[in-house]
Amino acid sequence: MTEASQTSSAAWTARSLKSVWHPCTQMQHHETTPLLAVSRGKGAWLFDHEGRRYLDAISSWWVNLFGHANPRINLALKDQLDRLEHAMLAGFTHEPVVQLSEQLSARTGNTLGHCFYASDGASAVEIALKMSFHYWRNTGKPDKREFVCLRGSYHGETLGALSVTDVALFRDAYGPLLGKPHITDSPDARQAGEGETAADQARRAAAALEDLLNERAGSVAAVIVEPLVQCATGMAMHDPLYLVLLRDLCNRYDVHLIADEIAVGCGRTGTFFASEQAAIWPDFMLLSKGITGGYLPLSLVMTRQHIYDAFYSDEVSKAFLHSHSYTGNPLACRAALATLQIFEEDDVLNANHVLAGKITRAFGTLAEHPKVRNFRQCGMIWAFDAQVNDADTSFARRFFTIGLESGLLLRPIGNTVYVMPPYILDDNEVMHLANSVQTVFEKALMS
Numbered sequence: 277m278t279e280a281s282q283t284s285s286a287a288w289t290a291r292s293l294k295s296v297w298h299p300c301t302q303m304q305h306h307e308t309t310p311l312l313a314v315s316r317g318k319g320a321w322l323f324d325h326e327g328r329r330y331l332d333a334i335s336s337w338w339v340n341l342f343g344h345a346n347p348r349i350n351l352a353l354k355d356q357l358d359r360l361e362h363a364m365l366a367g368f369t370h371e372p373v374v375q376l377s378e379q380l381s382a383r384t385g386n387t388l389g390h391c392f393y394a395s396d397g398a399s400a401v402e403i404a405l406k407m408s409f410h411y412w413r414n415t416g417k418p419d420k421r422e423f424v425c426l427r428g429s430y431h432g433e434t435l436g437a438l439s440v441t442d443v444a445l446f447r448d449a450y451g452p453l454l455g456k457p458h459i460t461d462s463p464d465a466r467q468a469g470e471g472e473t474a475a476d477q478a479r480r481a482a483a484a485l486e487d488l489l490n491e492r493a494g495s496v497a498a499v500i501v502e503p504l505v506q507c508a509t510g511m512a513m514h515d516p517l518y519l520v521l522l523r524d525l526c527n528r529y530d531v532h533l534i535a536d537e538i539a540v541g542c543g544r545t546g547t548f549f550a551s552e553q554a555a556i557w558p559d560f561m562l563l564s565k566g567i568t569g570g571y572l573p574l575s576l577v578m579t580r581q582h583i584y585d586a587f588y589s590d591e592v593s594k595a596f597l598h599s600h601s602y603t604g605n606p607l608a609c610r611a612a613l614a615t616l617q618i619f620e621e622d623d624v625l626n627a628n629h630v631l632a633g634k635i636t637r638a639f640g641t642l643a644e645h646p647k648v649r650n651f652r653q654c655g656m657i658w659a660f661d662a663q664v665n666d667a668d669t670s671f672a673r674r675f676f677t678i679g680l681e682s683g684l685l686l687r688p689i690g691n692t693v694y695v696m697p698p699y700i701l702d703d704n705e706v707m708h709l710a711n712s713v714q715t716v717f718e719k720a721l722m723s
């Protein structure tokens with residue numbers, strides 16, 4: 277143990293606030309909202325320097341699938357560390373990136389047989405947008421350069437990704453720097469009217485998109501969607517029918533479909549890819565977050581043969597012009613391979629089905645709470661909207677703070693409380709999760 281690692285949580289927090297600028301944070305809020313110094317993680321738990329533990333109910337921003345310090349992923353990484361930590365991917369290749377590409381392609385029946393790599397989710401979005409535009413340019417349709425996103429979409433925070441993100445706060449702040457997408461209706465099931473089903477809302481949203489494509493398809497390169505759950509803007513869930521209709525519209529109007537499965541992929545919604553629940557494949561499939569089990573930054577864009585072929589030429593300018601220094605990092609790919617192996621060895625999709633049933637039953641009475649609206653679930657995601665006063669802007673931060681006092685790490689999005697746990701909770705952890713969410717919710721309502 278170094279001297280530094282014995283220092284108290286409070287000391288690390290104070291030093292962090294002086295030197296580290298934390299992401300997506302109004303730093304002044306840390307005058308009242310705690311900053312947690314994590315010293316280690318084990319399974320579903322994070323520990324501070326005093327040994328207090330917190331159940332990581334949001335999988336550390338949705339990335340951790342099989343727990344912290346997972347023995348199988350650790351072992352794979354230690355082995356990879358002694359072989360090859362990194363080599364550039366232009367002009368070179370290596371076992372982990374080949375195996376990962378083959379295994380992921382196989383999971384799409386080789387429909388999406390070509391994998392392009394980057395490090396963060398937002399970069400995968402940039403790649404898909406550029407690739408779509410460049411495909412149309414290479415095939416003699418350079419006018420197809422507009423993009424369509426959904427109301428309430430979130431695709432990341434670099435400028436291209438932010439352009440197709442519909443978050444008012446971001447658009448107000450950075451609007452002058454951004455491209456102007458077409459924003460079409462969301463199939464969000466909460467918008468179904470009295471006596472209507474989620475499928476009715478899906479049909480209405482698809483009809484609105486058809487109107488748009490009718491007019492603009494000649495200028496539109498692609499539609500980008502978060503299949504089944506629009507996560508970051510508040511866990512808006514929709515009927516898989518929307519994806520069926522969307523696939524059909526994209527075919528009929530000759531527009532690419534980009535499925536951003538960065539949050540919903542890797543088993544989060546119950547199938548390995550969310551798109552599987554609509555029995556469709558997009559033209560571009562984006563993965564990141566859970567793909568390395570939450571260990572290392574890695575993202576990728578999977579695409580089809582005919583798209584790949586449109587770049588294959590004796591002209592350099594027809595090649596896809598994009599690269600990052602750490603593209604296809606072997607350690608990250610190896611963590612992803614270990615993650616995929618756990619999916620196979622532990623029959624994770626079936627096991628999650630059982631686990632999800634237990635968690636839903638444990639939440640039982642919460643769904644009936646008078647201040648709970650729209651209790652909803654999709655695979656390993658649960659969410660509800662807390663009915664709080666419109667003027668109450670600090671509910672989320674209160675919930676987070678009270679949660680920590682109860683050993684629960686949970687950060688609501690506005691008034692939406694959601695749980696997105698790692699796939700490894702045991703029965704005690706399920707009970708701790710359900711009980712503490714209920715207790716913390718009630719305290720957060722009262723304070």
Ligand SMILES: *Cc1c(COP(=O)(O)O)cnc(C)c1O
Binds near residue numbers: 401430432508540565
């Ligand atoms: C998190 C997220 C991104 C961005 O990924 P980063 O790694 O944070 O850049 C993009 N799309 C969706 C749907 C996400 O949830």
